[in-house]
Amino acid sequence: MEGTGAQQEAPLVRCPVCLWELPAAHINSHLDGCLQDSGAGKGGEPERSPQPSSKKMRLSGLPGESSGEGEEEPAGGSGPNAPVFSLFHKGRAAAATPGTPGRAAAAHRAVPAAAARGREPGAGSAASPGGHAAALSGETVAQKLEGKPLADKLRPGTLGDYVGQDQVLGEQTLLRSLLEAHEIPSLVLWGPPGCGKTTLAHIIASNSKKNGTRFVTLSATSAKTNDVRDVIKQAENEKRLLKRKTILFIDEIHRFNKSQQDTFLPHVECGTVTLIGATTENPSFQVNSALLSRCRVIVLEKLSVEAMETILMRAIKSLGIRVLGQDEQHTSSANGSDSKSSESPVYIEEKAVSTLAYLCDGDARTGLNGLQLAVQARLTAGKTSHQASIQGCSVDGVLITEDHVKEGLQRSHILYDRAGEEHYNCISALHKSMRGSDENASLYWLARMLEGGEDPLYVARRLVRFASEDIGLADPLALTQAVATYQGCHFIGMPECEVILAQCVVYFARAPKSIEVYSAYSNVKACLRNHQGPLPPVPLHLRNAPTRLMKDLGYGKDYKYNPMYQEPVEQEYLPEELKGVDFFKRQKM
Numbered sequence: 265m266e267g268t269g270a271q272q273e274a275p276l277v278r279c280p281v282c283l284w285e286l287p288a289a290h291i292n293s294h295l296d297g298c299l300q301d302s303g304a305g306k307g308g309e310p311e312r313s314p315q316p317s318s319k320k321m322r323l324s325g326l327p328g329e330s331s332g333e334g335e336e337e338p339a340g341g342s343g344p345n346a347p348v349f350s351l352f353h354k355g356r357a358a359a360a361t362p363g364t365p366g367r368a369a370a371a372h373r374a375v376p377a378a379a380a381r382g383r384e385p386g387a388g389s390a391a392s393p394g395g396h397a398a399a400l401s402g403e404t405v406a407q408k409l410e411g412k413p414l415a416d417k418l419r420p421g422t423l424g425d426y427v428g429q430d431q432v433l434g435e436q437t438l439l440r441s442l443l444e445a446h447e448i449p450s451l452v453l454w455g456p457p458g459c460g461k462t463t464l465a466h467i468i469a470s471n472s473k474k475n476g477t478r479f480v481t482l483s484a485t486s487a488k489t490n491d492v493r494d495v496i497k498q499a500e501n502e503k504r505l506l507k508r509k510t511i512l513f514i515d516e517i518h519r520f521n522k523s524q525q526d527t528f529l530p531h532v533e534c535g536t537v538t539l540i541g542a543t544t545e546n547p548s549f550q551v552n553s554a555l556l557s558r559c560r561v562i563v564l565e566k567l568s569v570e571a572m573e574t575i576l577m578r579a580i581k582s583l584g585i586r587v588l589g590q591d592e593q594h595t596s597s598a599n600g601s602d603s604k605s606s607e608s609p610v611y612i613e614e615k616a617v618s619t620l621a622y623l624c625d626g627d628a629r630t631g632l633n634g635l636q637l638a639v640q641a642r643l644t645a646g647k648t649s650h651q652a653s654i655q656g657c658s659v660d661g662v663l664i665t666e667d668h669v670k671e672g673l674q675r676s677h678i679l680y681d682r683a684g685e686e687h688y689n690c691i692s693a694l695h696k697s698m699r700g701s702d703e704n705a706s707l708y709w710l711a712r713m714l715e716g717g718e719d720p721l722y723v724a725r726r727l728v729r730f731a732s733e734d735i736g737l738a739d740p741l742a743l744t745q746a747v748a749t750y751q752g753c754h755f756i757g758m759p760e761c762e763v764i765l766a767q768c769v770v771y772f773a774r775a776p777k778s779i780e781v782y783s784a785y786s787n788v789k790a791c792l793r794n795h796q797g798p799l800p801p802v803p804l805h806l807r808n809a810p811t812r813l814m815k816d817l818g819y820g821k822d823y824k825y826n827p828m829y830q831e832p833v834e835q836e837y838l839p840e841e842l843k844g845v846d847f848f849k850r851q852k853m
């Protein structure tokens with residue numbers, strides 16, 4: 265490539281480390297090597313650049329899965345292999361996509377291919393700021409679904425496209441102000457799968473690129489301690505020689521053991537790197553406490569159903585699929601998909617979208633992948649038949665219904681509708697099996713829920729209730745067990761907590777049962793509910809008398825302080841009109 269005319273004309277820039285002059289297009293890769301050598305003091309050491317690892321897919325069978333997230337880069341194209349050198353951007357032909365010469369060449373090769381599929385030049389990748397809408401280029405829905413998983417293609421690149429999480433990113437939140445001021449502190453992003461941790465890190469990356477900060481990604485599932493050392497070494501050189509900051513994003517940071525985490529502790533402390541860690545696990549237990557104390561913990565929540573609907577609707581729109589509302593009329597395929605092609609129009613029921621938004625339980629990746637699978641399955645089936653029945657009318661097109669999205673979401677061959685009836689049916693079956701002291705059935709229903717993706721904390725909360733409602737004072741320790749189970753589940757999450765729940769469920773199935781307190785309390789509530797007229801006053805002798813006036817009014821008068829008496833005390837504690845009532849003997853009122 266060095267002999268090409270294009271590069272002979274390209275402006276030469278000087279390496280600030282070795283002062284060598286070379287074409288601008290080569291400066292990034294040259295500088296990477298130069299900085300490594302300069303820090304290590306051993307020239308010629310082969311360049312090592314840790315790669316972001318492939319993240320596990322939660323739904324199998326997606327086309328293009330193999331390329332997956334392993335190839336993705338932080339927004340702006342900066343990764344360990346492609347540090348951003350804004351210093352040299354001026355005059356570069358491909359300034360918008362900083363990277364190595366090889367990468368730039370690949371980008372050039374990619375443009376005609378994209379253009380051939382009708383993509384706007386410069387539409388950018390899904391990871392590029394604002395690029396997610398443009399990412400789904402292609403003529404037909406099927407073409408738009410080719411390649412990377414839909415969730416990756418639609419990863420937002422700007423805060424404006426980031427949905428939900430207002431508690432940490434809304435206006436006037438600390439994190440937003442810091443992002444706007446380009447003041448990125450070390451962060452630990454903690455939240456459930458698919459809630460947007462990696463996406464937020466990408467947005468920070470693209471934001472920080474604007475002030476020349478480098479952004480390097482490592483995945484704790486595949487990176488070795490040496491990879492961390494390499495990144496740190498390079499960051500030190502960058503800071504020392506170029507005064508450039510480095511942000512190190514470590515996905516699934518909880519997978520690093522404590523000593524690996526220790527490797528970057530001093531460098532976070534002295535500011536060589538700004539650390540952004542993402543974790544689904546409680547960082548209090550998984551992240552070295554010294555490291556944690558140097559990071560702000562940002563707690564992201566499961567995406568709400570509304571947020572999920574927004575994300576799904578956006579995806580549906582990008583794919584050119586039409587949503588069938590309750591009262592929308594469709595009589596012919598002319599009203600169908602926006603896809604300008606010979607492909608039959610694709611419709612999706614509005615209910616299917618809301619069901620999907622519920623079922624994916626705040627996990628956008630699951631929701632988008634479920635949508636992708638449902639659409640692809642229907643498109644394949646639609647090759648044999650293009651007739652869909654839409655609101656009683658037969659039209660030419662492909663229709664995606666609630667059942668299709670449920671199929672798309674099926675986990676481990678178990679369909680468990682967390683938002684619907686199945687959720688209540690299973691928890692009821694578990695409750696009744698424990699009450700009936702059937703330990704086998706109890707375990708079965710527990711597993712049905714957990715394997716179907718039920719929130720373990722939901723089950724744990726039901727166990728706390730069961731401990732008092734059904735076991736009560738027959739074994740008061742049951743309540744302690746249930747609360748400990750809840751805390752255990754909270755600490756370690758799934759799948760490790762399943763055995764904690766199983767232990768508690770078997771304990772409860774085997775425990776003696778008593779509803780004595782539960783029924784007595786129900787009787788008291790019924791007594792209050794059924795009372796006619798004003799409720800009886802608190803007897804004067806039971807009232808406290810902190811002031812003289814109250815004493816004068818008879819408060820506390822004749823009250824018998826029990827510890828002063830050797831013999832049992834004769835004293836009435838209920839209001840006069842309830843004298844002698846025994847809530848423990850009464851039938852439910």
Ligand SMILES: Nc1ncnc2c1ncn2[C@@H]1O[C@H](COP(=O)(O)OP(=O)(O)OP(=O)(O)O)[C@@H](O)[C@H]1O
Pocket residue numbers: 319414415416417418419420425426427428429455456457458459460461462463464542543544575628629632
């Ligand atoms: N807040 C959001 N707004 C819009 N899209 C989102 C949001 N959160 C997630 N997504 C979508 O879901 C996909 C997966 O999200 P992301 O990788 O950020 O999740 P994560 O929290 O890092 O999950 P994991 O813990 O499994 O790595 C993204 O590619 C994006 O398409």
